[in-house]
Amino acid sequence: MGKIYPLSKILLPIDGSDNSLRAVRFAGYLGSALKDDLLNVNILRVITGGFISQHLSYIDLMADVVGETDTFKKIKEEHIDKNIKPALEEAEKILKNLGVKAEIEKVVAEGDAAKKIIEIAEKKQCQTIIMAKRGISEIEGFFLGSVTNKVIHSVKNQSVYIIGQKIHEVSECPLPEILIPIDGSRYSLKGVELAACLASKLGSVRKIALLRVINLAVIMERLQGGIEPLEEANKIFEEAKKILLNAGISENIIQPLIKVGIPAEEILREVDRGNYSMIIIGRKGRSSLKDYVLGSVSSIVIERSKNPTIAIVNND
Numbered sequence: 001m002g003k004i005y006p007l008s009k010i011l012l013p014i015d016g017s018d019n020s021l022r023a024v025r026f027a028g029y030l031g032s033a034l035k036d037d038l039l040n041v042n043i044l045r046v047i048t049g050g051f052i053s054q055h056l057s058y059i060d061l062m063a064d065v066v067g068e069t070d071t072f073k074k075i076k077e078e079h080i081d082k083n084i085k086p087a088l089e090e091a092e093k094i095l096k097n098l099g100v101k102a103e104i105e106k107v108v109a110e111g112d113a114a115k116k117i118i119e120i121a122e123k124k125q126c127q128t129i130i131m132a133k134r135g136i137s138e139i140e141g142f143f144l145g146s147v148t149n150k151v152i153h154s155v156k157n158q159s160v161y162i163i164g165q166k167i168h169e170v171s172e173c174p175l176p177e178i179l180i181p182i183d184g185s186r187y188s189l190k191g192v193e194l195a196a197c198l199a200s201k202l203g204s205v206r207k208i209a210l211l212r213v214i215n216l217a218v219i220m221e222r223l224q225g226g227i228e229p230l231e232e233a234n235k236i237f238e239e240a241k242k243i244l245l246n247a248g249i250s251e252n253i254i255q256p257l258i259k260v261g262i263p264a265e266e267i268l269r270e271v272d273r274g275n276y277s278m279i280i281i282g283r284k285g286r287s288s289l290k291d292y293v294l295g296s297v298s299s300i301v302i303e304r305s306k307n308p309t310i311a312i313v314n315n316d
Contacts, residue, residue, distance in 0.1 A: 006159060006197060006314070009040045011126040013117050016087050019132035023163040024091045026309060027130045028098030029174035033202050038102040042124050043091045044117065045084050047076070047110040076110075084108055099171055114150035121158050127314070130161045133302075152302075152312050159194065159314040166307040168277045173204030179276040179308075181211045181267050181301075184236040187282030190313045192240045195280055196247035209255045210240050211270055213263040233258050264300040271305050280311045 012027050014020045024043075031038045088106040095104060105124075109116040121129055133148055152160050168174045178195050182188040192210070199205040212233040222229050237256040244254055259266040271279060281298050302310055 006127045006194060007034060007038060007201075009042075009124065009126045009128070010038065011042045011044060011117065011121045011124060011129045011158070012091070013044045013046065013113075013129070013131045014087060014091050015045070015132075016083075017132065019163070021091075021094070022165075022167060023130055023132045024094050025098065025169065026161075026163050026167045026174065028095045028100055029167065029169060029171050030130075031095060031102060032099030032171040033174055035101065037201055038100065040103045040105065040124075040126075041095060041100065042105045042107055042120065042126060043088050043095075044107045044109065044120055045088055046113045046116045047079070047084070047108065048113050080108060113147045114154065117147070117151050118155055118158075121155065126158060128159050128161060129155065130163065133162050133164070155314070157314060160312045162302060162310045162312070164306060164308045164310065166277075167309065173202050173206075175202060175277045175309075176205060177207040177209070177274065177276045178205060178278045178280060179209045179211060179267075179270060179274060180240070180280045181213065181263070181297075182236055182240050183212070184232070184239070185282065187313075189240065189243065189282075191280035191282050191311070192243045194311060194313050196244050196249055199244070199249050199253070200247050205249075205253060207253050207255055208244060208249065209257055209270070209274060209276070210237055211257045211259065211267065212236055213266045214258065214260045215263050216261055219260070229260075230258070264297045264304075267297070267301050268304055271301075271308060276308045278309045278311060279305060280313060282313055 007030075010027060010031070012024065014024060027041065031041060085106075085108075088108070092104050092106060107120060107124075109120060117129065117131070120126075129151065131148060131151065148162060152162075168176055170176075175198060178198070180188070180191045180195055182192065195208050199208060214229045214233065219229055222232070241251070241254055241256070245251060257270065259270070267279075279301065281301065298312070302312075
């Protein structure tokens with residue numbers, strides 16, 4: 001693991017939806033549990049093009065730059081005062097009421113939501129972005145396939161936490177049970193490193209499940225290449241377990257799981273069975289083995305897994 005703790009600075013985009021408020025509560029419980037390890041939370045509200053389209057009938061359509069007209073500036077300032085600032089203040093209040101002691105900054109930006117989220121994350125040197133899977137904005141909002149999807153695929157230096165429908169609302173440990181699909185690649189092992197970091201900081205994690213799915217699509221290829229899938233899986237488990245044990249994680253909470261089948265389906269089946277609070281997925285996996293590749297298996301899991309929070313891990 002790197003020297004910089006991967007949750008010391010958080011970017012929290014909000015849009016006023018119920019899902020967005022759930023992301024705020026998750027950040028609050030997590031921030032409270034992290035105590036002094038969390039240094040800064042940036043709450044971000046982006047004013048998107050949808051706001052402009054809502055007010056086109058009230059401004060000079062022949063203006064060279066719509067955003068520079070005096071009328072539009074006045075409308076935007078009123079919108080910020082009446083809607084944006086109260087939402088930011090409400091989010092800040094939630095964080096503080098849940099016990100977050102870190103510095104909290106409130107940020108308003110204007111433009112393409114995904115681009116601004118990434119831009120602000122870089123500018124503020126945030127390691128983690130916590131956001132809702134779906135929500136609302138002035139027109140459509142942070143829904144998977146749009147803003148969230150763009151952020152996941154475009155960030156370079158941040159991990160992205162996509163908040164599910166259920167969060168564990170306990171400040172002592174908001175992530176009691178964690179699932180990590182692993183394929184032996186350095187990308188999936190980054191997920192193990194994050195779990196080790198979280199478990200060592202939170203202290204009350206009950207289970208870290210390491211799931212290796214032996215992909216039916218490549219099992220014959222592996223056997224023909226002289227690689228025994230079960231032996232390979234055990235080697236992958238040992239490497240992952242070593243990371244956890246070196247971080248001081250008790251062996252008692254580490255649970256290796258082997259499944260044979262279609263990776264996405266087996267992961268989702270285990271998610272339903274295990275009642276996990278978080279799934280940690282590497283940004284990429286072994287594409288040559290058709291395993292955990294963002295855009296295929298990971299995208300299916302992100303889209304179809306409703307309840308747990310999903311962490312897409314930064315590779316750096």
